[in-house]
Amino acid sequence: MEDEMVAMDWGHLPLVVLDRLHELLKKEKACGVLMKSLRLVNLHWGQWATGAIQSLSLSGEQSLEELVAAISERFPRVQSLKFARHKGFKEDDLPALGRLRCLQHLDFGGKCQITNGGLEVVSSLERVTSLDLTGCSRVGDEGIEHLQRLTALRELNLHGCSSISNKSMAYIAQLEALERLILVECKNLTDAAFEHSKRWTALKDLRLSGCGKITDGALDHIGMLPTLQRLKLCKCKELTDAGLQHVSKLMALETLDLRLCEKLTDAGIGPIARLGALKCLVLACCRSITDAGLRLVGSLTSLAHLDLSFCAEITDHGLGHMEELTNLESLNLYACEHITAEGLEVVGELTSLKDLALTRCVRVTDDGLQHVAKLQRLQRLSLFGCVEITDAGLEHVSKLTNLERLSLGFCAKVTDEGLRSVGALISLRHLNFFGCTEITPAGVEYVGCLPYVDILGVDVKGKITPQPTKASTTQPLCGR
Numbered sequence: 150m151e152d153e154m155v156a157m158d159w160g161h162l163p164l165v166v167l168d169r170l171h172e173l174l175k176k177e178k179a180c181g182v183l184m185k186s187l188r189l190v191n192l193h194w195g196q197w198a199t200g201a202i203q204s205l206s207l208s209g210e211q212s213l214e215e216l217v218a219a220i221s222e223r224f225p226r227v228q229s230l231k232f233a234r235h236k237g238f239k240e241d242d243l244p245a246l247g248r249l250r251c252l253q254h255l256d257f258g259g260k261c262q263i264t265n266g267g268l269e270v271v272s273s274l275e276r277v278t279s280l281d282l283t284g285c286s287r288v289g290d291e292g293i294e295h296l297q298r299l300t301a302l303r304e305l306n307l308h309g310c311s312s313i314s315n316k317s318m319a320y321i322a323q324l325e326a327l328e329r330l331i332l333v334e335c336k337n338l339t340d341a342a343f344e345h346s347k348r349w350t351a352l353k354d355l356r357l358s359g360c361g362k363i364t365d366g367a368l369d370h371i372g373m374l375p376t377l378q379r380l381k382l383c384k385c386k387e388l389t390d391a392g393l394q395h396v397s398k399l400m401a402l403e404t405l406d407l408r409l410c411e412k413l414t415d416a417g418i419g420p421i422a423r424l425g426a427l428k429c430l431v432l433a434c435c436r437s438i439t440d441a442g443l444r445l446v447g448s449l450t451s452l453a454h455l456d457l458s459f460c461a462e463i464t465d466h467g468l469g470h471m472e473e474l475t476n477l478e479s480l481n482l483y484a485c486e487h488i489t490a491e492g493l494e495v496v497g498e499l500t501s502l503k504d505l506a507l508t509r510c511v512r513v514t515d516d517g518l519q520h521v522a523k524l525q526r527l528q529r530l531s532l533f534g535c536v537e538i539t540d541a542g543l544e545h546v547s548k549l550t551n552l553e554r555l556s557l558g559f560c561a562k563v564t565d566e567g568l569r570s571v572g573a574l575i576s577l578r579h580l581n582f583f584g585c586t587e588i589t590p591a592g593v594e595y596v597g598c599l600p601y602v603d604i605l606g607v608d609v610k611g612k613i614t615p616q617p618t619k620a621s622t623t624q625p626l627c628g629r
Contacts, residue, residue, distance in 0.1 A: 203228045204254075207235040213242035221248050228252060229279075233259030240267040246274060258283030258306070265292030272298040279304040286311050293317035299324065303351075306331040318342040322349070329354040333381075340366035347373045358383035358406070365392030372398040381406040383431070390417035397423045404429040408456070411435065415442035422448050429454040433481070436460065440467030447471050458483035458506070465492030472498060479504040483531075486510060490517035497523040508556070509534040515542035522548045533558040533581070540567035547573045559584035565592025572596050582606040 202224045207216055213235070220227055228251050232238055238261040246252060253276055257263045263271075264287045271277070272295040280302060282288055289312040296302070302324050307313060314337045321330070322345035330352060332338060339362045346352075352374050357363060364387040371380070372395030380402060382388060389412045396405070397420035405427060407413060414437040421430070422445040430452060432438055439462040446455070447470035455477060457463060464487040471477075477499050482488055489512045496505070497520030505527060507513055514537045521530070522545040530549065532538055533556040540563060546555070547570040555577060557563055564587040571580065572595040580596055582588055583606050596602060 202226070203251075204231075205229070206231040206233070207238075209235070210237040212237050213239065214245045217242075217245040217248055226251055229254035229256070231256040231258075232261040235261060240264065240270070243267055243270040244273075246271075251276075253277055254279040254281075256281040256283075257285060258308075262287055265289060265295070268292035269295045272296055275299065276301065278302060281306040282310055283308040285309075288312060290314055290316040290320075294320045296320065297323045301326060303327060304329040307335055308333040308356075310335055311337070313337065315339060315342040319345060322346065325350065327352055331356045332360060333357070334359040336361055338363060340364055340370075343367045343370035346370045349374060350376065352377055354379040356381040357385060358408075360385055361387065363387065365389055365395070368392040368395040372396060374399065375401065377402055379404040382410060383408040384410075386411055388412060390414055390420075393417040393420040396420060399424065400426065402427060406431040407435060408433040409435075411437075413437065415439055415445070418442040418445040422446070424449070425451060427451060431456040432460060433458040433483075434460075436462070438462065440464055440470070443467035444470040447473055450474060450476065452477055453501075454479040456481040457485060458508075459485075461486060463487065465489055465495075468492035468495045471495055474499060476501055478502060481506040482510055483508040484510070486512065488512060488517075490514055490520065493517035493520040497521055500524060500526065502527055504529040506531040507535055508532070511536055513537065515539055515545065518542040518545040522546065524549065525551065527552055529554040531556040532560055535560055536562070538562060540564055540570065543567040543570040547571065549574065551576055553577060554579040556581040557585055558582065561586055563587060565589055565595070568592040568595045572599065575599065577602045579603050580605065 203226055205220065205224065205227055207230060227249055230252065233256065240263065252274060255271065255277055258281045263282065263285050268288060271280070275298065277299055278301050280299070283306055286309065288310050293313055297320050303326055305321065305324065305327060308331050311334065313335055318338065325348055327349050328351050333356050336359065338360050347370065353376055355371065355377060358381050361384065363385055368388065377399050378401050380396065380399065383406050386409065388410045402424050403426055405421065405424070408431050411434070413435045418438070427449050428451055430446065430449065433456045436459065438460045443463060444467070450473050452474050453476050455474070458481045461484060463485050468488065472495055478501055480496065480499070480502060483506050486509065488510045493513065500523065502524045503526050505521065505524065508531045511534065513535045518538065527549050528551055530546070530552060536559065538560045543563065552574050553576055555571065555574070558581050561584065563582065563585045568588060571577070577599055578601050580602055585606065588606070593604070596604060
């Protein structure tokens with residue numbers, strides 16, 4: 150009886166229980182660091198934790214042949230390998246990967262620069278479901294042709310594979326199990342590349358950012374993908390309002406990124422407004438969008454994330470159309486320079502907001518922050534470059550008790566008294582006040598006692614530093 154009790158104490162939990170713990174850690178994205186610690190609990194936990202490791206990032210100059218021999222003995226359940234830091238990478242050693250029976254995910258992104266010949270070997274690993282070739286510029290159509298053999302492939306990342314052409318897409322069309330396809334910065338692709346796309350009946354995520362040659366014709370084909378949930382078209386500068394008519398057929402779409410699609414106008418928002426499942430819409434740097442377009446956006450009541458940064462034509466009147474967006478958690482108004490306290494009165498009623506960027510909204514005043522103070526769920530607030538904000542405005546901000554990140558960069562009217570108000574924000578983790586020239590070391594003391602805050606604006610000795618920093622939180626820069 151005593152032996153049974155010992156066997157069931159926390160130090161000798163059954164392997165099935167520890168495996169369940171491992172699954173929970175993966176969901177919380179805390180797996181890597183904690184697994185290292187768990188190996189130190191005792192011999193039982195150490196043996197389990199070592200054997201349970203499923204992902205490894207290779208480094209050093211050992212040959213892949215040697216590493217695979219060690220991995221197969223010590224980490225028999227490994228499913229994922231990353232090669233970015235592996236200085237000993239040689240394609241001649243790739244056949245050794247066949248000895249790792251559980252291998253499903255391969256990441257060759259980075260400096261290893263696999264070639265067409267290497268992909269011929271990889272194509273023999275029929276269990277592989279995920280392949281990352283980010284930045285592998287030596288991979289061309291010949292290499293992609295080999296990948297047709299990977300019929301179980303669900304994820305393929307070709308970000309920056311600048312040598313591939315439309316010919317490669319005919320081969321990729323054979324991969325009918327694909328759920329995610331990343332073609333970012335594949336600049337040789339044209340509309341013809343998507344003629345066979347209807348074969349991707351399981352595709353959920355398609356990313357075409359920086360594919361500058363594609364036009365509305367490509368969207369005609371993409372519009373026939375009924376399972377698509379995420380579509381990224383950032384910097385596809387030839388797309389027009391007509392192309393969005395095809396996008397409007399994607400009724401499962403949840404994320405649509407149209408950043409820097411500079412030919413889009415309010416007329417293109419009409420088709421988007423039919424996408425009732427849409428949760429994330431990015432219109433950053435679509436400079437022709439006006440209040441009329443925002444009226445149509447206001448009908449997308451499922452939206453949780455809306456990015457209107459650099460949509461400089463939007464005014465308070467446009468924000469008035471957003472009152473029905475009660476599910477909105479993130480709103481980016483970076484450089485919407487016509488926004489005033491009147492517009493923020495509507496924003497203040499969007500009580501689900503957790504992230505609000507008012508960066509460079511130069512007409513926002515203390516009165517506007519009185520409305521922002523109603524957003525009790527707010528965790529991130531950027532007032533970077535809001536030059537009219539004073540200490541009185543920060544008294545309103547001090548009511549945001551859940552605030553974790555606050556950017557006051559270049560709010561030149563803020564003084565030490567403003568930081569006294571900020572000192573009440575005990576949840577604050579990050580504070581930026583570069584360029585606030587009226588703040589002195591005495592003011593810094595008001596926030597220096599906050600238990601967790603990381604302050605940008607002073608050096609380690611408490612001296613004010615004059616260097617500027619980038620605007621924080623969600624705002625994108627137009628060149629990205």
